[in-house]
Amino acid sequence: MTVTMSGPLPDEVYDVVVVGAGVVGTAIARELARYPLRTALVEASGDVGDGTSKANTAILHTGFDAVPGSLEARLVREGRDRLAAYAEECGIPVEPIGALLVAWDEEQLAALPALARKAARNGYRRTRTVAADELRGREPHLGSGASGALEVPGESIICPWTTTLAYATQAVRSGVDLHLNCPVTGVSESSARSPRLLTTGRGTLRARWLVNAAGLYADEFDRLLGHTDFSVTPRRGQLIVFDKLARALVSHILLPVPTALGKGVLVSPTVYGNVMLGPTAEDLDDKRATGSTAEGLAFLREKGRRIVPELLDEEVTAVYAGLRAATEHDDYAIRSHPEQRYVTVGGIRSTGLTASMAIAAHVVELLTEAGAKVGTARDLLPVTMPNLGEAYPRPYQRADLIGADPEYGAIVCHCERVSRGEIRDALAADIPPSSPEGLRRRTRALGGRCQGFYCGAAVRALLDASGADAWSSSRTEAAR
Amino acid sequence: MSGELSSSTPDSTPGSPPSAGAASGPVPPPVPGRRERAVDVLVVGAGPAGLALSSRLAASGISVEVVDREDEPGGVPRHCLHSGFGLRDLRRPLTGPAYARHWADTAVRAGAVLRTGVTVTGWGDGPPADPPAVDVTSPAGLERITARSVVLATGARERPRGARLVPGTRPAGVFTTGELQRTVHLHHRPVGRRAVVVGAESVSYSAVRTLRDAGVEVVAMVTELPYHQASPATALDARLRHGVPLLVGARVSELVGRGRVSGVALRQLDGRATTVACDTVVFTGDWIPDHELARRGGITLDRASRGPSVDGSFRTDRAGVFAVGNLLHAVEPASTAAREGLLAAEPVLRRLAGGPCPSAWIPVQVEEPLLWVAPSRLDPADPRVATGGFVLRTEGRLGPWSSLVVRRDGRVLHRQRLVRGAVPGRTVRLSAAWTAKVRAGMTAAVRDPDGGPVRISVER
Numbered sequence: 001m002t003v004t005m006s007g008p009l010p011d012e013v014y015d016v017v018v019v020g021a022g023v024v025g026t027a028i029a030r031e032l033a034r035y036p037l038r039t040a041l042v043e044a045s046g047d048v049g050d051g052t053s054k055a056n057t058a059i060l061h062t063g064f065d066a067v068p069g070s071l072e073a074r075l076v077r078e079g080r081d082r083l084a085a086y087a088e089e090c091g092i093p094v095e096p097i098g099a100l101l102v103a104w105d106e107e108q109l110a111a112l113p114a115l116a117r118k119a120a121r122n123g124y125r126r127t128r129t130v131a132a133d134e135l136r137g138r139e140p141h142l143g144s145g146a147s148g149a150l151e152v153p154g155e156s157i158i159c160p161w162t163t164t165l166a167y168a169t170q171a172v173r174s175g176v177d178l179h180l181n182c183p184v185t186g187v188s189e190s191s192a193r194s195p196r197l198l199t200t201g202r203g204t205l206r207a208r209w210l211v212n213a214a215g216l217y218a219d220e221f222d223r224l225l226g227h228t229d230f231s232v233t234p235r236r237g238q239l240i241v242f243d244k245l246a247r248a249l250v251s252h253i254l255l256p257v258p259t260a261l262g263k264g265v266l267v268s269p270t271v272y273g274n275v276m277l278g279p280t281a282e283d284l285d286d287k288r289a290t291g292s293t294a295e296g297l298a299f300l301r302e303k304g305r306r307i308v309p310e311l312l313d314e315e316v317t318a319v320y321a322g323l324r325a326a327t328e329h330d331d332y333a334i335r336s337h338p339e340q341r342y343v344t345v346g347g348i349r350s351t352g353l354t355a356s357m358a359i360a361a362h363v364v365e366l367l368t369e370a371g372a373k374v375g376t377a378r379d380l381l382p383v384t385m386p387n388l389g390e391a392y393p394r395p396y397q398r399a400d401l402i403g404a405d406p407e408y409g410a411i412v413c414h415c416e417r418v419s420r421g422e423i424r425d426a427l428a429a430d431i432p433p434s435s436p437e438g439l440r441r442r443t444r445a446l447g448g449r450c451q452g453f454y455c456g457a458a459v460r461a462l463l464d465a466s467g468a469d470a471w472s473s474s475r476t477e478a479a480r
Numbered sequence: 481m482s483g484e485l486s487s488s489t490p491d492s493t494p495g496s497p498p499s500a501g502a503a504s505g506p507v508p509p510p511v512p513g514r515r516e517r518a519v520d521v522l523v524v525g526a527g528p529a530g531l532a533l534s535s536r537l538a539a540s541g542i543s544v545e546v547v548d549r550e551d552e553p554g555g556v557p558r559h560c561l562h563s564g565f566g567l568r569d570l571r572r573p574l575t576g577p578a579y580a581r582h583w584a585d586t587a588v589r590a591g592a593v594l595r596t597g598v599t600v601t602g603w604g605d606g607p608p609a610d611p612p613a614v615d616v617t618s619p620a621g622l623e624r625i626t627a628r629s630v631v632l633a634t635g636a637r638e639r640p641r642g643a644r645l646v647p648g649t650r651p652a653g654v655f656t657t658g659e660l661q662r663t664v665h666l667h668h669r670p671v672g673r674r675a676v677v678v679g680a681e682s683v684s685y686s687a688v689r690t691l692r693d694a695g696v697e698v699v700a701m702v703t704e705l706p707y708h709q710a711s712p713a714t715a716l717d718a719r720l721r722h723g724v725p726l727l728v729g730a731r732v733s734e735l736v737g738r739g740r741v742s743g744v745a746l747r748q749l750d751g752r753a754t755t756v757a758c759d760t761v762v763f764t765g766d767w768i769p770d771h772e773l774a775r776r777g778g779i780t781l782d783r784a785s786r787g788p789s790v791d792g793s794f795r796t797d798r799a800g801v802f803a804v805g806n807l808l809h810a811v812e813p814a815s816t817a818a819r820e821g822l823l824a825a826e827p828v829l830r831r832l833a834g835g836p837c838p839s840a841w842i843p844v845q846v847e848e849p850l851l852w853v854a855p856s857r858l859d860p861a862d863p864r865v866a867t868g869g870f871v872l873r874t875e876g877r878l879g880p881w882s883s884l885v886v887r888r889d890g891r892v893l894h895r896q897r898l899v900r901g902a903v904p905g906r907t908v909r910l911s912a913a914w915t916a917k918v919r920a921g922m923t924a925a926v927r928d929p930d931g932g933p934v935r936i937s938v939e940r
Contacts, residue, residue: 241642244772245772245775245776288738290650291647291648292647292648293647294647294733294734296647297647315639315768316643316645317642317643319642319645319647320650396599396601396617397601397617397622399511399513399514399621400513402617402621402622403513406619406620407619409617409618409619409620409622410597410618410619411549411597411599411617414549417599417601417617436652449643449772450637450640450656450658451640451641451642451643451656452640452659453637453638453640453656453658453659454550454637454658454659454662456659456663457659457662457663457666457667457669458662458667460663460667461669464669
């Protein structure tokens, strides 16, 4: 098993190099791990899932509102079923709470039947119209003026962090090399005989086949190979996360009726027991503009006040912003370039989490069609991920676990009830965190209402004592 | 007075059920691996309030267990290394940690069972049970503790950056005073080089002191108000002796920086904007009670203070559940919290002796610019206020010679002059000498359902 953070890269020729370890890149690496191939997953950041994948609305979609007939519609539909099954296998938290598309006026109410028909064209036939009375009964804290809703019972909430980590963990355990802090800056010409040379921040890497899963930077990477099919316009989504004490206010994912201006602002529970309000949709030029703005937060609060007025009385736990990799196209930009032995996976928007496993399978098909000899697939050894979800027992609630190891009863992060045992496990995991944020995505530590008032210093001390910095050199085990 | 219930310490037989008198109604089947225990009084939170209360109850022969989720007892004073603790109540200057130790030692010497590293995770199943029961997690496993009385003393914390809706990036180097002090004094870890302190109240100056101890230069203190809200001596000392500039009438409009914070953008009330370069930002004050357990237990909170609404005897509206300390009023000095703990013992003992539980209270409310008052209700049958007074906060400055006026149904019950005025973020006190008048008029008011709340307003 090989995970590296710094130092020279292995002097070997990889069959496939996947660039970008977000939810899509890790899913592709995991899919490739099923084949007898030497695969490397390289990532510019110090952690997997550290870009767009870490800051999204965390919904496992049905794809009911996709553009019928599009590649996105198909991959979301297929990906949903695959990920739902995978989540159950690995212990990724999922709650099938269903969504309500709430109509706030006659015009929106009149638009619901068309949305139901569109859902049917996307193969989703379980939508149902909910009258105002029933809606009020099911969501009693909804603001006044809700005139009805379209119920989409198959919509679920999921933990995006665990999903990416599960893919990456299973990939590296199955033989994929993961190279972090490894931005790819140049790509040599390829020929049928000699592998391509990738210039990275950590030296060169040799690859026979190349997959671009660089997310926000997928267009720039594409240009290194001479393609100008699409350009990525970062679309910022700001989100407000409310305190867990607000969770009782909302039972479903409350979606707005989509308009020409976009999908709009939603209110949704999270698998961690919070309530989320967002996102904004702001087209920007700067791919690093992950800051929140006063205007954005004011806009969300105004929207939220209409949807669930009482939500605004609750404490805010965190505010964050993510960037979606939007392009000028209405669909995913997944392209195969057989002559270059190269597949690019661009324009994967917020549905990418749901579609990730189907995208991965699609990419391997494209590689095969392009002539890559991938061999015969095998089943991977299953992975079991630590549970971060509220719908399942957490270690602090488990007498059996604490009885066997009292560290699971030693709570360090009080707001999120994260034990020293869980932090220890995360620090010793195959892909350990390199920052407090990475630890938060693996354990929820520091993610709660106090944001470190009580445990910040203690958690950072544990992180540093683990030698997260010293670790950076390399962790290679011969046992493979 | 001795406890009727068995006092089971953590070392007692696992799985021992609560004694017969402990639970009214059917006893739920035990959860595998969870120990069922019973005590007379369970105190949640081993800060000054919880420890002081435990010491006094234990001295009365009650079986009292005080639990804290932290590994060490003492609460917030534990990481306040400066002196000045204990002057009011113990008549000698102590550092925060020494003050914390004093109360922990006092409680243990009196016979209280003090357990740390023990988290109360919620209330026992079912509707609000009397007597109440809580679930706890510790390295020793899971327990359900039934108590004839539960006292919440869970304290308060500062709102972090997110809760204040400060826009910008999410860089490292952003602290609250609590996290800063723990980092410096408990974990002895580096902080940064140049800090901006947001806030100019008493705790903000503590943050400045901690930063100085850690070798961090404080480049500015920032407050939205046109003046600081600390004692004049403290503010003068920081400004003149230590050269810390105070920017008044300015708020943080954005945090700047990737990875590490590189500055704060400030906007002044007149619209001018400026950016101060720094690698550390400390958000101070803006306290909120740690009320999770109270809320999860269905206890009514005061809307404004966000602490449990209690009467003069520290009783919440849930039978058998009391609340003391800075959970009620975020925040007052440690000595105030400890004094409350001592004074809460008698009402708790009355409850154990079978004293009545009120079924209706008279609300005590404030009018603008007052923000909140604690306690915020009175028991019409026994309107005593154990501490002898109310604590209030104001949203706007009250000039010298302003008066607090207490009215009920239009009748003035009390008038009290604030000789030195008041500023936001600092304590305003109101005597409780008038509360007996509420009882006097009560016979009529009980019959008269329109007997309204007590209202406190300001006359300038």
